[in-house]
Amino acid sequence: MATTAATVGQVGHAGHVDDRSFLRKYIFSTDHKMIGIQFLIMSLIFLGLGGTLAMMMRWQLGFPGQAMPGGTILPETMAPGGILLPEFYISLVTMHGTFMVFFAIMPLLVGVFGNFLIPLKIGAPDMAFPRLNMMSFWVAVPAGLIMLAGFWAEGGHAGAGWTSYAPLSEAPEYSGVSLGQQLWCVSLIVLGLSSMLGAVNYITTVINMRAPGMTWFRLPLSIWALFITAILVLLAIPILAGGVIMLLFDQTIGTHFFKPATGGQALLWQHLFWFFGHPEVYILILPAMGFVSDIIANGSRKPIFGYESMVFAIMGIGFLGWIVWGHHMFQSGMNPTLGQTFMISTLLIAVPSAIKTFNWMGTMWRGSLHFHVPMLHAVAFVAMFVIGGLSGVFMASTPVDIYIHDTYFIVAHIHYVLFGGSLFALFAAITYWYPKMFGRMMNAFWGKVHFWLTFVFYNLTFFPMHQLGLQGHMRRIYDPTQYQFLQPLQPLNQFISIAAFLLFAAQAIFALNFIVSWFTGAKAETNPWRDNALEWTVPSPPPHGNFAVTPTVYRGPYEYSSPEATEDYLPQDQRLPTDRVPAPKPAGD
């Protein structure tokens, strides 16, 4: 059979007529692009819900014991007369974290962009296992519904924090919560299954389905990041599953894993949870870093600075992330010697993160910076991730952690990396790939308004939390005024709450922009950002099967302002006279 010319520019899968039914095209779709959009809608809903929960928390913290405006619609078991009860407050704390980590940020980064971008950016027609991919979304939906159902459970929703420490989480006589805590466990087991299906798909696809010429070191950093993240998901989620199953059994069939009185160990839960939990937080940041790299190079019209270092930094973070989990447990009562070892590994993980930060700056240095909306968010990511990363150094030092553990200093750190970091990167990514997803541009003016309002109110909300923590303000407390030493901090709490309300209100602009642009946004061209990667060579949105002709790749994705090109960008699949065609693979027969 044909060998030489046929493997180059093979007929792709997008040449056929798309005769799928409505159900197969939009609901039970096996197309990675549609599945990515489905995850986007579900995750944005949970993002909004998670934010709403936070607003209620901030009301209570800013104005303890006062009736919340609109609070009277809540049932007596949650907020009689609009005044939040401590049990409701604790479930808000728990569910804000749970929703945001598991049902918003993780699926946004991994479920949406992993699905949408991977096949397109590597030149493949779809994922390796499209039907498994469809199952991955449709398994996530019941997981979300189960987690929501907990609010209607008798006894209220889970109330042990998103970290669900045992023994508090396993006994209703301790937490006051029974069914809600069990639903939390069941939901995460189901969601874990969804994540696993996705991870297997992503890893197989990236390894086996890259287009000819798309060597490992020509992959966009967003794909490297998603690939390493998928490996972390693959290996970390089963640990969570094991732990949560043990917790569920302790709650329901009388096992004793975390019950000290009958031979179990309370710390066992923490080890299991954080052995998962620390790779989890890198799952929550690595894809964001990848998107930011792609967008900053594009906005600077300049190659990414130190591409290989960036790849090794992603790998380094992925690897080191497995050996730092004990830094969440410095004060837990575990052997203090472990505190020393975990401190060392934790301090070391600052190094690859620093490398990435300097490389982003190096990319902008001597670039030609265009401040489109994604670029604004991407630069803000760098500015705020740095703050989050630097605050981490304080807690890495075990003696300093003695003081700041379980204070608002930690809360500040978490939110600088997850909101200042991941969420800003998501605003960048959603705006950037929106045209490719929906065939329309989001409104740039309102995008900028949203950016500036968010940036200002975000910092006003979360920066003062460092100060709260340094004065000793603990986490997860319903009424700070119970403590004399916290009473002088109430004005700060109020300030933060008001800033938070304004921050939340500003998100309406993004939501409206997202929805309205879907219907009336300016029609998007094929390559509105003048980007080099492969998804920008196909229509907006791309057809089922993506590429009419399988692309051949001649270079990496960051050849901006190359002397070899007439434009200030040079697509990966554009063949120059000096480029050699990659040798055809021996066709299987």
Add this chain to the structure above:
Amino acid sequence: MPWSWLLPDGASTFAGRIDFLYYVILVITGIAFVVVEVGLVWFLIKYRARPGRKAEYIHGSTKAEITWTSVTAVTVVVLGLMSGPVWNQIKGRDSVPGDAMPVAIHGQQFEWHVTYPGPDGQLGSADDFDLRNQLHVVVNRPTVATLTAEDVIHSFFVPAWRIKQDAVPGMGIRVWFQPTEVGTYELACAELCGLGHYRMRAQVTVHTQDSYDQWLAEQGQNVALR
């Protein structure tokens, strides 16, 4: 001062060492913060797109990578070397002074039970007595508390002493401290322990030796009356 990066006043021998480390890290991270943020803003202004100016086609610099990797690595290693001994002095299992006064602190939903050794200074003897939500210690003398928990994980936190230690059911965890100032302070629970977590506070009183002896004598009378 709520809005400050300065820590509140410390009142134990640990505070000096912990606060010093904190300020060292503050300075180092502060410098990094200024370098990065000012650098960013400068780049945003200096390199904004201007007609006729093209971006420079550079892929990186091995020299730059080596420089910033080594500087970061050396800095964190130094911070680790500075922190390690302090951690050992505070939390090391062999670091508890032999002459530390023993107390037993039992955390339960939602209060702190403190068992005092009584005049003989020995825990587990007949003259021990219990108090609820009151911790009394002597200034400039080390005290070692054995932390236990009745039900769920609690955490013993006295901000002024810069001391925090989880109390875990099924474990007896020793934590020691030496107050340097006379006064009253608050003890807070620093691990979510259920509905009453927010009000699991206790009063801490640091006495002079004389005042403590007097208080102890009063307790003895109370015990005799019980």
Add this chain to the structure above:
Amino acid sequence: MAHVAVMEPPAAAEQGAGVYNEKLGMWIFLGSEVMFFTALIGSYIILRFGAQGPWAAPGVVLNVPVTAFNTFLLICSSVSMVKAYAAVVDGDQAKFKMWLLLTIIAGASFVGVQGYEYTHLIQDGFLPSGIREGSELAEKVAAGAVPEATAGIYGSSFYIMTGFHGFHVTCGVVSMIWVYLKALRGGYSSSDYRGVEVIGLYWHFVDLVWIILFTIVYLV
């Protein structure tokens, strides 16, 4: 249009793992399974060696000889799986289906024997929550043959480890039945036996986990 060879890596692709997608996917999935069993077995190790007292010797509560036979059965089923795979590669449909059927029977028998074992253990009073009061084993506890302090976590870890393994075996048997039914319809040949190879990989993994589990639960 060029013939797409399914037992090779995707044709229009850069050099990847050198194996077809389904096989690569199964290896990757098995990586996650390693982590899952690590969580369960690791917890068991932490609970056992951090326990306040000794654990019951395996033979006191558990029926080691019956489980040893069951182990032998599972190992045999891996051998028959290898033979089924070799047959389909060779094109011998009759032998392939016979060896696959034997594997299914052996696997189902393993689950059956484990069910029998569980039934007897529960009747004797050995539960995930520990020893049932008034049961036969409760007398052994009173006699000191089964340490009371660790009976609870002994039961908990025994059932979760062997139970999830049994669940994985069951899933494997169900999958093999599905493969067998497809084989009856002529779904596999010497030029496309992907499903057979992939389920074979899974089956060998499940067997390997059992050998580890049997050793640490029944022999130590």
